[in-house]
Amino acid sequence: MSDPLLTIRDLSIDIETPTVAAKVIDHANVQVHLGETVGIVGESGCGKTTLLKAILGILPKTAVCRSGEILFEGRSLLDLWGTEESRRIRSCDIGFIPQDPYLSLNPAFTVGRQLNESLLELTGQGAYAELLRMLRAVQLPDPEGVLERYPHQFSGGQRQRLLIAAALARRPKLLIADEPTTALDVTTQSEILEVMRELANETGVAMLFVSHDLGVIRSICDRVTVMYAGQSVETAPADALVNAPKHPYTRMLLNCHPGRSHGFKGIPGQVASPLDPPPGCRFSPRCPIAIAECSRRRPQPLHPSPSQEVSCPRYEIDLETAADA
Amino acid sequence: MLIKDFLSRNSAGMIGAVLVVLACLVGISGPWIVPDPDAAFQTDIVNRLRPPSMEAWMGTDHLGRDVFSRIILGTRGALGVAFIVVAASMILGVTVGTIAGYEGGVLSAILMRITDVFLAVPQLILALALAQLLKPSYLTVVVALSLTYWPFFARTAYAETKRIASGLFVEALFSIGASRRRILCYHVLPNIAPAIIVRATIGIGFVILTAAVLSFLGMGAPPPTPDWGVAVAESRQFLPEAWWFALFPGIAIYLVVLGFNLLGDALRDFVDPRIRRSS
Amino acid sequence: MPDPIIECQDVSVHFGKKGVGVAAVSEVTLDVRENEIFGVVGESGSGKSTLARAILGLQTPVSGAISLEGRGLDPLPPKMARQDRAKIQYVHQDSGAALDPWWSVGSSLEEGLIVHGVRSADERHRRIERVLDAVGLNESFLDRYPHELSGGQQRRIGLARILVLEPQVVILDEPTSGLDVSVQAAVLNLILELRAKLNLTFIFISHDLAVVHKLCDRLAVMHLGHVVELGESDEVFSSPAHPYTKSLLDSVPRLDGPPREVRLRLKGEPPKASIGAVGCSYCYRCPKVRQDCSAATPVLADIGDGRRVACFAVHAPAGDGMNRG
Numbered sequence: 001m002s003d004p005l006l007t008i009r010d011l012s013i014d015i016e017t018p019t020v021a022a023k024v025i026d027h028a029n030v031q032v033h034l035g036e037t038v039g040i041v042g043e044s045g046c047g048k049t050t051l052l053k054a055i056l057g058i059l060p061k062t063a064v065c066r067s068g069e070i071l072f073e074g075r076s077l078l079d080l081w082g083t084e085e086s087r088r089i090r091s092c093d094i095g096f097i098p099q100d101p102y103l104s105l106n107p108a109f110t111v112g113r114q115l116n117e118s119l120l121e122l123t124g125q126g127a128y129a130e131l132l133r134m135l136r137a138v139q140l141p142d143p144e145g146v147l148e149r150y151p152h153q154f155s156g157g158q159r160q161r162l163l164i165a166a167a168l169a170r171r172p173k174l175l176i177a178d179e180p181t182t183a184l185d186v187t188t189q190s191e192i193l194e195v196m197r198e199l200a201n202e203t204g205v206a207m208l209f210v211s212h213d214l215g216v217i218r219s220i221c222d223r224v225t226v227m228y229a230g231q232s233v234e235t236a237p238a239d240a241l242v243n244a245p246k247h248p249y250t251r252m253l254l255n256c257h258p259g260r261s262h263g264f265k266g267i268p269g270q271v272a273s274p275l276d277p278p279p280g281c282r283f284s285p286r287c288p289i290a291i292a293e294c295s296r297r298r299p300q301p302l303h304p305s306p307s308q309e310v311s312c313p314r315y316e317i318d319l320e321t322a323a324d325a
Numbered sequence: 326m327l328i329k330d331f332l333s334r335n336s337a338g339m340i341g342a343v344l345v346v347l348a349c350l351v352g353i354s355g356p357w358i359v360p361d362p363d364a365a366f367q368t369d370i371v372n373r374l375r376p377p378s379m380e381a382w383m384g385t386d387h388l389g390r391d392v393f394s395r396i397i398l399g400t401r402g403a404l405g406v407a408f409i410v411v412a413a414s415m416i417l418g419v420t421v422g423t424i425a426g427y428e429g430g431v432l433s434a435i436l437m438r439i440t441d442v443f444l445a446v447p448q449l450i451l452a453l454a455l456a457q458l459l460k461p462s463y464l465t466v467v468v469a470l471s472l473t474y475w476p477f478f479a480r481t482a483y484a485e486t487k488r489i490a491s492g493l494f495v496e497a498l499f500s501i502g503a504s505r506r507r508i509l510c511y512h513v514l515p516n517i518a519p520a521i522i523v524r525a526t527i528g529i530g531f532v533i534l535t536a537a538v539l540s541f542l543g544m545g546a547p548p549p550t551p552d553w554g555v556a557v558a559e560s561r562q563f564l565p566e567a568w569w570f571a572l573f574p575g576i577a578i579y580l581v582v583l584g585f586n587l588l589g590d591a592l593r594d595f596v597d598p599r600i601r602r603s604s
Numbered sequence: 605m606p607d608p609i610i611e612c613q614d615v616s617v618h619f620g621k622k623g624v625g626v627a628a629v630s631e632v633t634l635d636v637r638e639n640e641i642f643g644v645v646g647e648s649g650s651g652k653s654t655l656a657r658a659i660l661g662l663q664t665p666v667s668g669a670i671s672l673e674g675r676g677l678d679p680l681p682p683k684m685a686r687q688d689r690a691k692i693q694y695v696h697q698d699s700g701a702a703l704d705p706w707w708s709v710g711s712s713l714e715e716g717l718i719v720h721g722v723r724s725a726d727e728r729h730r731r732i733e734r735v736l737d738a739v740g741l742n743e744s745f746l747d748r749y750p751h752e753l754s755g756g757q758q759r760r761i762g763l764a765r766i767l768v769l770e771p772q773v774v775i776l777d778e779p780t781s782g783l784d785v786s787v788q789a790a791v792l793n794l795i796l797e798l799r800a801k802l803n804l805t806f807i808f809i810s811h812d813l814a815v816v817h818k819l820c821d822r823l824a825v826m827h828l829g830h831v832v833e834l835g836e837s838d839e840v841f842s843s844p845a846h847p848y849t850k851s852l853l854d855s856v857p858r859l860d861g862p863p864r865e866v867r868l869r870l871k872g873e874p875p876k877a878s879i880g881a882v883g884c885s886y887c888y889r890c891p892k893v894r895q896d897c898s899a900a901t902p903v904l905a906d907i908g909d910g911r912r913v914a915c916f917a918v919h920a921p922a923g924d925g926m927n928r929g
Contacts, residue, residue: 043784185647186811190855212784215857242859256785257859258814264796266789270754497702500660500694501769502686503719511715515706 003074005174005206006032006055011068013050015060015274022274024050026230026282027067027298029309030208032174037200037207039221039238041214043253045271047230048210052178055208057081057090072174095167095205097177101159105151112147115166127169134165137202138195157188161195168199175200175207181216193220214254218242223307226250229272229282231298235309246310249283251319281312289317338591344584352400365394366549374567384569387559392570395551396577402546403553403581406466407532411525413471418478419514419521425479426486427509440479448473449538456544466536466545474532481524485517523593530585537578553578607673608635609805610659610692610773615668617651617658618879627877628654630829630885631668633904636773641799641806643816643823643837645852651829651877652809656775659807660694661685672773690720693771697778699762703750709761710746716769735767738801739794756787760794767802775807780815792819813856817841825849828877828885831904835911845913848886884915892917 013025025047032038040048053059055070057077070077072089080086098104106114115131135143138161151159160180167175177196181189197220200207211217217224217238224241226234226249234247245251255265269286272278278285284294291314299311351358359365364381369389377384383392425436443451452469459465489495490513498508539545540554548555553574560571617629629651636642644652657663659670662682670677672691680688696702703712710732717728736743739760745753753761759779766774776795780788792815798804810816816823817837825833825846833846844850877885883898884890890897896916904914913919 043786186813187647187852187855190857193857213857215859218859219857253786254859256789258818259859264789264792264818266793267786493696493698493701494704497694497696498704498715499682500662500686501716501719501766502690503715505683507715507719512704512707516704 003033004031004071005034005073006030006208007069007071008051008055009068009071011051011054011070012066013047013054013059014064014066015050016062016064017275020275021064023066023277024063024230024274025054026277028227028230028232029235029301030225030232031235032206032208034173035200035204035206036223037209037221039217039224040208040210040227041212041217041224042227043212043271045229045274046227047274048227049178050230051227052176052208052210054078055176056094056096057086092170093173095170095172095175097160097163097167097175097180099179100183101156101163102151104163105159107151110148110150111154111162112149115147115162115169130171131165131169134169135162137168137199138162138165140165155188156184157192160184160192164192164196164199168203168205171203172205175205177207177209179211180209182211182213189216196220214242214257226253229277230274231282231311233283233311237307240305240308246304246308246315247283247312248287248289248315248319288319289314335591335595337587338595341584341587341589341591344580345588348400348404348581348584351397352404355398355401359394359397361391361394364391365398365551366390374563374570376567377569383573384567386556386570387563387567392556392573395556396553396574399551399553399556399574400577400581402463402550403533403536403578404529406463406470406536407529409467410470410474410532410536411528413467414475414528415478415521415525417471418475418480419482419517421475422479422482422484423486423509423513423517426483427490427505427513437479437483440476440483443473443476444480446473449535452535452539453542453544456539461544461547463546466539469539469544470532470535474528477528478521478524481520482517485520486513489513489516519592523589526585526592527589530582530589533578533585534582606637606639609638609673610636610807611669611671611674612655612659613669613671615655615658615665615670617654617663618666620879625879627829627879627881629658629665630877632824632826632829632831634824634831634834636805636807637822639799639803639805640821641795641808641819643820644807644809644826645811645813645816645823646826647811647852649828649877650826652826653777654829655826656694656777656807656809660692660775661689690769691772692775693766693769693773694775695759695762695766695777695779697781698758699765699779700750700753700755700758702762703758703765705750707749708746709748709750709753712750713746713761713765713768716765720769731768731770732764735764738767738798739764740790754787755783756790759783759791763794763798767798771804773805773807775809777809778811779808780810780812788815795819813841813853825852830885830901830914831912832886832914833912834904835909839909839911845907845911845918846886846915847890847892847917851891 008028008030011025011028012023014021015024028047028051030038030040030051040051042048050059055077065078072093077086077089080089105111116128132143135146140146140158140161146162154162181192184192193216209217209221221238224236224238225232226241226247228249234241234245234250236246241250242254245254252267255261256267258264267286272282272285278295280295280297281299284290287294299313301309301311302313302315303309304315356362367390371389372385373387373389375381375385381391381393383396386392386395421436421440425433451473455469455472456465459468495508495512498512536545537554537557540552541558543558545554546552556574557571560567563570612632612634614631614633615629616627616631619626619628632655644655646652654663658665661677661680664679672689677689703709713732714728717731722728722731733743736745741757741760741764745757745761750758780791783791795806799806808816808820820837822835823837823840824831825840825848827848833840833844833849840849841853844853882901884902887893887897894916902914902916902919904912905919906912907918
């Protein structure tokens, strides 16, 4: 496999509150290779938003990086924070698609003016032509007409298409999508996912796709990293992850899906608070196969196969039998 | 807990709170803490316009009365007027505002247009006109200021009620069959209370100032009642020689108004995020 | 077959005037049987919430009849309609926001009983105690305030608040939206449990098809104000008859089965459901569209086994000539 485009290695981030530091990210690892779509999946409080903010350089001032690094094409983004170079990387090499397309557009201006302005600044002439090309690629009818209209004249799905086109028109190397379909209806979601899949194939852009929905992740991603309470617990090819999950959390999470089990299954207990996280593996208090060792030391990543990584020494133990015993 | 939280977070608010508490204490205990009650009222021409000294800390006025004593005794009047005015306008304004905000329709339109009419008339001029019609007294000041100040409460209550009434919990109450009166009194009113309290706190400072202006213009308390505004008015002829006669009542007005404004501003900052966090 | 507890006959709800207005609900006919969980699914703008409001009496239909246990419900002004229909209660999507932030949970629960004229304080406490126990919470929650509850607890309190009123029919509006998948199971299991324990009938409004499939006995699929398909949920999910139902089910990202299959994609943006519009609401993007689809509106007709579908192509497959609508 080629050199990774984006490497997040051993990253820990605290967000300081007046009284204590919230340990929001704890030794997380994520890698994105050229042309690859990587999913980050996790429930509320898993740290996916903070992770994206760290890559985009938009962490609040109270955030402190405790360990690790974020490498983009081999250069440390954390070291570049605040420099002109990091601004260039973030605006040219990394594209961003937000969760709520409505909030990212200024209702007072036409979309053409907003999209064009940011593009012209970056790539000069030819930007307009490229934007039109991308608008056609995302299957918005009448691209020239589209640019004359105001944000409220579009439906949610159309706005998301607009922002995808705008993000890709800069020809970024990496596209970061933060729950881009969560606010959309299921039929619109499938259209948007289709468009993103096609464009990723066509342009060869690498994607980091964040979602809480394993079904969505599976339908668009090559590889997936599962996060729990700030720790990356498992990384695997998408199909391997949904068909043969290793980490107990991943297994239990998949069992929560209505199609996967008899009746409705949940995960007992509550997500660990970043203010007072349990030591060692943060899932250990809710884990049916945890042993004393789990809450003593953070488990080291193991490799059941070359493409899989799981941070649990007991991933081979069956959950059901352990629960019965 | 809440109070401690509030004060530790906001030093300007702390100063405001101290000033307000001090003013209230002085206002309540005025007649008992004043150094020499007689000196506040008895004319003593021999000792008129004496500069500050050990006997009269803030000097004496044009009739030889002790300025310090008169400031202390004037506190109760100033605060009393302000509290009554704010309470009266609050009751009227909040009633009108919440009803208009909750009911909507023609009633709301009529109530709010009436409010607008009162808002459109310059406050001081309406107060002056009213004060001219009636005899100069505290009551005149109270009536005049209440009539001009209630629309501010009505506006605030109206906007807040509209916001609360569109909230999900009001709809939920309606759908379990709660009566209109129940929703208004038990749910809408407590929820708009923070905004109203903030408005009232700032309003008290504002009313003290306006009342002083009215007194200054001769519409307020009749002599020989100790009054800060009257004192500033009377002192004009003796400036700049008798600076203490104007300065100290002026400082008293300034400090109390400042106190209420600081406290009100801090309350507003404090109340807003708390509501946002809990929702 | 159990008796219908709620029947809607040709119910229409319009907003605004003819020509410029919107037909939020158009001639909906359905029946909800005693002690079942009846699903109403559809995308945003399909009219499912408006239908719920019409059943509750919060929205007065322009035409049609609604009956509860065979008793016709008069179209009264909302205030009186709610008193008349106290046996039908509604749980908001965001139960946290449906609680007054200044009131403790206990006072909020008690208030409903006071409103409903339960004078004895002992009786009120007894009922609250019983319901709290039924929703799996204890009395320590009575002193808490809404913002001190977790998402799952808020849903429970939202349910408890309605259950103290001892309704027969409970309308649940997206009760799991915004909840993590590991938490929603508890809420869904609670619904199943309450149905058995308190002999309740639920109308379950949702866009989460996987949950509806497993939870609901029967369901109605809505599209732009029309019910396009109605039937046993297992059958509708295993063999959807209406083209819209098919594409809706195909749009759901799946965890199992072949990944990234080429699926039937929905094209175009839905039009506005204008009042008095003629033709099938789905004909603008239906893959099976024929000439008669835009000439008349298909009615919901029985196709056997209690399954009802509103589609000319299903009623009279191509070649049959005349349609029965």
